[in-house]
Amino acid sequence: MTRSSLAKDHWFLVFLSQVLPGLGQLYQGQYGLALIFFALTLMSLTLLAGQLGLILGIPALASFAVFQLCAAAGSSRLSEGRFLQRVGAQMALLVFVGRSLFFAAVPLSRQIVEPFSVPSESMFPTLMVGDRILVRKRHNYQPKPGDIIVFRAPSLLPDPSQLGASSSPGKSMASAQPTRDPEEFPGEFFVKRVVGKGGDRIQVQAGQTFRNGQALTEPYINEPPQYSWDSEAIAHNRLIVLGDNRNASFDSSRWGSLPRANVVGRAYRISWPPERSSPLP
Numbered sequence: 001m002t003r004s005s006l007a008k009d010h011w012f013l014v015f016l017s018q019v020l021p022g023l024g025q026l027y028q029g030q031y032g033l034a035l036i037f038f039a040l041t042l043m044s045l046t047l048l049a050g051q052l053g054l055i056l057g058i059p060a061l062a063s064f065a066v067f068q069l070c071a072a073a074g075s076s077r078l079s080e081g082r083f084l085q086r087v088g089a090q091m092a093l094l095v096f097v098g099r100s101l102f103f104a105a106v107p108l109s110r111q112i113v114e115p116f117s118v119p120s121e122s123m124f125p126t127l128m129v130g131d132r133i134l135v136r137k138r139h140n141y142q143p144k145p146g147d148i149i150v151f152r153a154p155s156l157l158p159d160p161s162q163l164g165a166s167s168s169p170g171k172s173m174a175s176a177q178p179t180r181d182p183e184e185f186p187g188e189f190f191v192k193r194v195v196g197k198g199g200d201r202i203q204v205q206a207g208q209t210f211r212n213g214q215a216l217t218e219p220y221i222n223e224p225p226q227y228s229w230d231s232e233a234i235a236h237n238r239l240i241v242l243g244d245n246r247n248a249s250f251d252s253s254r255w256g257s258l259p260r261a262n263v264v265g266r267a268y269r270i271s272w273p274p275e276r277s278s279p280l281p
Helices: 003-019 023-027 031-047 051-076 078-110
Strands: 113-117 132-136 148-152 189-197 201-205 208-211 229-233 238-242 263-272
Touching: 113 263, 189 201, 189 208
Parallel strands: none
Antiparallel strands: 113 132, 132 263, 148 189, 148 263, 189 238, 201 208, 201 229
């Protein structure tokens, strides 16, 4: 057997070890070693606190499994042993570094872009139930009117079942019976559109939304709002957020302004399903 064919055979074993440490040993008929690697993999995930186990434990086991395979093959072919052991050491190093970087990059990437699933019809027709959206998270992001944002629900929200036609958060007035998104409640994430920011004045009258006295052009809403909202100034570092499905959204028209600190990031794309994949304005 030539060195190139040996390397090719062992790259297949490397592949198996990346699927699961010990799988290469199982393929080689080394059942005892395979069982040991399987057990160590499980232990690394439970004893090394999840993420640490992924970043250090699993790559270490995978790299050692690769080296053991090559060393074992080398011991059975004395003339090629040094070559296989050298290849095994190189493979093991590449596996450890590659695996560690991969598992470390996964949580890091979620600090920049995070996917969310749309749970309700509050943003219809822009977003539909089951849409997967990508949210860009930047520490210096400044939400502006028109942005679609994901945010953590304010810690104190009124009970929607207790809100009637005469109830109002602050100066706002919701004459239509509010409908709360069933999957949304304090502690979870909402997705809405920014209508106003600190320093703006918002008013809803006769089915039209006004910002600083100017009527907004909103081609994205499902239908005109069926409630009124007296002119109200937005406090500094607060936002007014509304669902595009204005009459079926539990939003600022029901519970008032949103602290800007609650914002997770701006939704910039529908990623799923494929037929709806498109950038968001």
